[in-house]
Amino acid sequence: MNLANAMIFHPLNSDTEPPLAMNDPFDYEPHPLCLMAADEVRRHLKNDAVCESDARNGKMFGVLVVRTNDGETGFLAAYSGLLAGRNDWPWFVPPVFDAQKPDGHFKQTERQISAINKEIEELEKLPVSAEGRAVVAELRQRRKKMSEALQRWLFEQYQMLNERGERRNLIDIWHDYHTSPRLRERFPLPPGGSGDCCAPKLLQYAFQHQMKPLCMAEFWYGASPKAEIRHHGHFYPACRGKCLPILTFMLRRAFRGNDTHGCAPASPQLPASTLPTICKDDLKILYDDPWLAVVSKPAGMLSVPGRDEQRSVFTLMRQRFPEADGPLMVHRLDMATSGLIVIAKNREVHKLLQQQFAMRKVKKRYVAVLEGIPSAERGTIDLPLCPNPLDRPRQMVDWEVGKEAMTRFEVTEIIEGTRARVNLYPLTGRTHQLRMHCAHHDGLACPIVGDELYGTKAERLLLHAAEITFIHPTTGVETNIVSEPEF
Secondary structure (H helix, E strand, C coil): CCHHHHHHCEECCCCCCCCCCCCCCCCCCCCHHHHHHHHHHHHHHHCCHHHHHHHCCCEEEEEEEEECCCCCEEEEEEECCCECCECCCCCCCCCCCCCCCCCCHHHHHHHHHHHHHHHHHHHHCCCCCHHHHHHHHHHHHHHHHHHHHHHHHHHHHCEEECCCCCEEEHHHHHHHHCCCHHHHHHCCCCCCCCCCCHHHHHHHHHHHCCCEEEEEEEEEECCCCCCCCCCCCCEECCCHHHHHHHHHHHHCCCCCCCCCCCCCCCCECCCCCCCCEEEHHHEEEEEECCCEEEEEECCCCECCCCCCCCCEHHHHHHHHCCCCCCCCEECCCCCCCEEEEEEECCHHHHHHHHHHHHCCCCEEEEEEEEEECCCCCEEEEECCEEECCCCCCCEEECCCCCECCEEEEEEEEEECCCEEEEEEEECCCCCCHHHHHHHCCCCCCCCECECCCCCCECCCCCEEEEEEEEECCCCCCEEEEECCCCC
16 A cells, blocks of 8 residues: 555554445444544544644545555545645545646636626626626626536536446436426536535545445534534535435435435314224324314334335225225324324315415424523424425525425423423424424524434334314314323
8 A cells, every 4th residue: 555545545454354345325223333434533633733623614524444455445435625725734535536626627617707796796886887787797797608618618517426336427427317397497416515525535535545444433523503403413414415426326325314204294184073992003093073183103113104115094994994085194194203193084174274274274283302402492494495405305494495494392391301301392294393493503502302303213203293173174163182102
């Protein structure tokens, strides 16, 4: 091994056996060897004041445990994007392509685009005239063409390797992955920053130097971003928006990853009034009449059938009420969330119930146990949410394009001085609203126990839909169903 490789390949002196096969970067539990490697990265940062100071602002790091041709086991380390303004820090793997060279094509063209920006700013300060508007329009058009051409040029420079030694640039990888015309129109080019995440950089270096990848993990260091939720020291899957097509090519595998995490609130199902009965799979029917039913879903059950998993509230209710017509489901719960779901037995009832949900006339109470104790005993959280386009199914806070999301909360119990039980009253119904509002630093800053997307994975997510109140669409009577959690 040459000197440069020796500075980047870090031996792992351990008797721990590596896994039999490379893990799925999008859905994994960190292997003990990855945990050891991550500890080494943290130790390295502690000894580098410049890198550690920048990393404290928030940065994703990754480790890849590899075996060399000589049979030695060790790890490679990487960071996403730039660290303290550089992409070439010793000890870490280099970038797939170095666009930061001051005299390189990328930086030279960037400077030209910046000069056009400055020219536009100066012209816009002058009195408005037809001639001035025409010049500004021409400059903007020239800037747009230069930016698009530069972005395409950059993606062509990222020549990614796979384990077979095949090489493709990012644009070709994107087109190979998004095969349908509709998808190619939607994704004409990769997102900015593609190829600069930890996972592609680590695999690229391993394949370039004939190292066999054994296992991989990525962890967050430092402060959480403002829009997303990241916790210092926590491990996260590779980002799907940028990395899924790239890693599919590099590892020659199809990944499912987090596709089944969570269901967006949409069409619910309604209650019926008898003593509780139990369908198979512990789906309790708490209310049942000729028009609707209310059931209590266990954690881990889908609301509607997934891609591979057919067991769901919908399929069980379709079996239980074969005479029912219409969509049945009036709304949904995340797979990890337990609790009450309303079922409609005919189309008219379904329509009337959905109207109540749309008009926010349905009242819901959830119970959750939090990792930590909120600073206030009660209040309202107002943080607009939207999907994170680069990391689905996670949501993010966005004050410009996010949809209104409001949750009222009250602390009902302090558990052993470290956790809090809370009642949550969603005033809107956004995807992952309660989970985001609890975990986000501008919300309660206390993730729900067991929330593997926004907190720490545990045996289950301690979130339960405990109470729902609505106007019965046939009788006009206010109907209230309660099912307190077992946790």
